[in-house]
Amino acid sequence: MSQVKNTKPGEHKHCQCQDTQNHFLERAFESLKLEAAQRELLLAPFRETIVSIPLLTRRAEGGNLHTFMGYRVQHNHARGPFKGGLRFHPSVNLGEVRALAQLMTWKTALVDIPFGGAKGGIAVDTNTLSHHELEILTKRFVQKMELVFGVHHDIPAPDIGTNPQVMAWILEEYSKTHGYTPAIVTGKPVELGGSAGRLEATGHGVAYLTGKMASEISLGIDNASVVIQGFGNVGFHSAQGLAAMDARIIALSDARSGVVCDKGINIEQAQRHVAKTGWLENLPGTEPVNNAELLELPCDILIPAAVEATINCDNAEAIKARLVIEAANIPVTHLADATLRERGITIVPDLLANAGGVLTSYYEWVQNLQEFPWDYDTVLRRLEQRLGRVYEQVRDLAQQHNTDLRTAAYELAIDRVNKAVALRGF
Numbered sequence: 001m002s003q004v005k006n007t008k009p010g011e012h013k014h015c016q017c018q019d020t021q022n023h024f025l026e027r028a029f030e031s032l033k034l035e036a037a038q039r040e041l042l043l044a045p046f047r048e049t050i051v052s053i054p055l056l057t058r059r060a061e062g063g064n065l066h067t068f069m070g071y072r073v074q075h076n077h078a079r080g081p082f083k084g085g086l087r088f089h090p091s092v093n094l095g096e097v098r099a100l101a102q103l104m105t106w107k108t109a110l111v112d113i114p115f116g117g118a119k120g121g122i123a124v125d126t127n128t129l130s131h132h133e134l135e136i137l138t139k140r141f142v143q144k145m146e147l148v149f150g151v152h153h154d155i156p157a158p159d160i161g162t163n164p165q166v167m168a169w170i171l172e173e174y175s176k177t178h179g180y181t182p183a184i185v186t187g188k189p190v191e192l193g194g195s196a197g198r199l200e201a202t203g204h205g206v207a208y209l210t211g212k213m214a215s216e217i218s219l220g221i222d223n224a225s226v227v228i229q230g231f232g233n234v235g236f237h238s239a240q241g242l243a244a245m246d247a248r249i250i251a252l253s254d255a256r257s258g259v260v261c262d263k264g265i266n267i268e269q270a271q272r273h274v275a276k277t278g279w280l281e282n283l284p285g286t287e288p289v290n291n292a293e294l295l296e297l298p299c300d301i302l303i304p305a306a307v308e309a310t311i312n313c314d315n316a317e318a319i320k321a322r323l324v325i326e327a328a329n330i331p332v333t334h335l336a337d338a339t340l341r342e343r344g345i346t347i348v349p350d351l352l353a354n355a356g357g358v359l360t361s362y363y364e365w366v367q368n369l370q371e372f373p374w375d376y377d378t379v380l381r382r383l384e385q386r387l388g389r390v391y392e393q394v395r396d397l398a399q400q401h402n403t404d405l406r407t408a409a410y411e412l413a414i415d416r417v418n419k420a421v422a423l424r425g426f
């Protein structure tokens, strides 16, 4: 099994996430001239909840009874209810969840939706559980988190290892005690009040911004070569959106393996292969490549769409792309970020690049509260309009302050949260 450098489950990755986030924030704090006390307040999480979930399993390692750890970190709700995904992955831990919760605060502020930031998850390898066991695990997690969740308190959504089915179980469990409550969770199946377009929203936004960014740096998207790490919800829909713009997707990977084909990979065929075999491995018409090699392939556009810190000190000098689009959260460490910038590689930061997901989650929540569904075209048109506008604000501020897109995005977001905190009083 191929491994990404420095990203074995649980191995210092959460430290890298927090370190990275802190460095990025420091640049923006300096530029905004925030005092130490303000910085401290903005960094502090509002509440951290840890639960244990015992489960009798047939397949999980360690015998029949297994105790899983679940987390929810609520970072800041000055601008609205806490909002953020739930991740089911073996490497989930408090440090990682804390860093990702904080990132959600800045992301919701950047796209200017009335939410704060949160994140959660369970440390579990879902491949070791049956469908039924996963349902029980999810519902027990909701039972224990019921007090911190709420339509106007904290609204979860999908992330790595979770999907519309998991969101449906959350809705069901929460509704048992609160009555039918679709607005408690976003990313649900459309049949249960999910929004048209939510499933593809994050990847659609990634593809849309990639096209916009490519034209800004005079890189024609038509036939541009694209490498994507991660072929889950975000990776697949990003690939599909870019293929529709006639970009050439030359390499893809998942947690196990990668595949490469210079002529371009047929995305629908790759998806059918994964649906049938579980992995990209042995995709007809492609050559194998491991995750470390994949990131260093010569290409125009590199899209990390898997886990954190995959672009780090070990490989930053070897990245050959002109454009890095952070579809994943925190995929580039701060040291790698500095190296890439020095080498003239443009980075579209996570809080902007993958914000289409939370933006459409907001649209879903609004539709649920109003009990008035929008059609697919309306959702995607609003998504593109908002993302495009936010991108232009970030670009203009970056030019004005002679800084990079990430620092400008953080400046915009932090300023909004800081003002909301001050207005509400201490």
Ligand code: NAD
Residues within 6 Å of the ligand: 004, 007, 158, 159, 160, 161, 162, 202, 229, 230, 231, 232, 233, 234, 235, 253, 254, 255, 256, 291, 305, 306, 307, 308, 327, 328, 329, 354, 355, 357, 358
């Ligand atoms: P997913 O579970 O649907 O897919 C994850 C993909 O990454 C899978 O192909 C998996 O095999 C692969 N992967 C896992 N570990 C890997 C590793 N170590 N190396 C290479 N590949 C690995 O998850 P997703 O929803 O597509 O999320 C991907 C990223 O996008 C995450 O960073 C997530 O936080 C971020 N994100 C997701 C959403 C959303 O709406 N789902 C929104 C914003 C950001």
